[in-house]
Amino acid sequence: MKRPSTWGKDFPIANGERQSPIDIVTSAAEYDSDVQGSNALSTNYTPESEVKLVNNGHSIMCQITKKGVLTGGPLGKDEYRLEQFHLHWGAEDGRGSEHTVDGKMYASELHLVHWNASKYSSFADAVQKPDGLAVLGIFITPGVACNQFKVISDNCGKLKTSGAEMTVDTTLDPTLLLPSNTSDYWTYLGSLTTPPLFESVTWIVFKEPVEYSKEQLLALRNLVDSDGNHMQDNYRPPAALKQRKVKKTFT
Ligand SMILES: CCCCNCc1ccc(S(N)(=O)=O)cc1
């Protein structure tokens, strides 16, 4: 994939009104009490009985096969189905996340991608609809190892090159990839952060980061992308906020 600065030519929506990621200016975010209590954000994931990993040339992706559901919060009455998760990261710890918080970049960002199964028939059908997708963004910071992420980081060596796929014969519970606090998040209307950049994503970015070990981050940086280079800095820089408001669920 070419550099983000070149995307505008082939994908004019790159300069659209609801592009992602964004810099989250915490002082400008508006508290929204409506996303608490009975309609709090809720995940109901079924653990994967085997783990399908793909090096798709610009990230490492886990294709979900079990029924996993995200509801509540900013999603109204609709039920969003977990489709896949993947990550973005830097060449070093000081950069790598896509969203930033008051200009701060994290070392990596995990995206759990869901599609609106209440209104659409498949991910492909939902991916271009304004209320088609919901993505959970989880910031990653260097620290202790994340045990559930070992399923991915321990197999990066076998997924080195673009197009490599493998099925790991072990279970994986996506719930264990989430931060302990899933009540505090920012949410706003945005887009896919890679081409085709469709403006179809309700973003939910958790305030609390998750820790991965140095070794787990290094495993990501040793992957090879579709250009044959080390897969690093596969993050899009923040796009203009334009006429959007960011909501927050905490004071
Ligand atoms: C039409 C086929 C689209 C395939 N690619 C989907 C896709 C791209 C980016 C993200 S992200 N990085 O915004 O979560 C999720 C899913």
Ligand SMILES: [Zn+2]
């Ligand atoms: Zn992503």
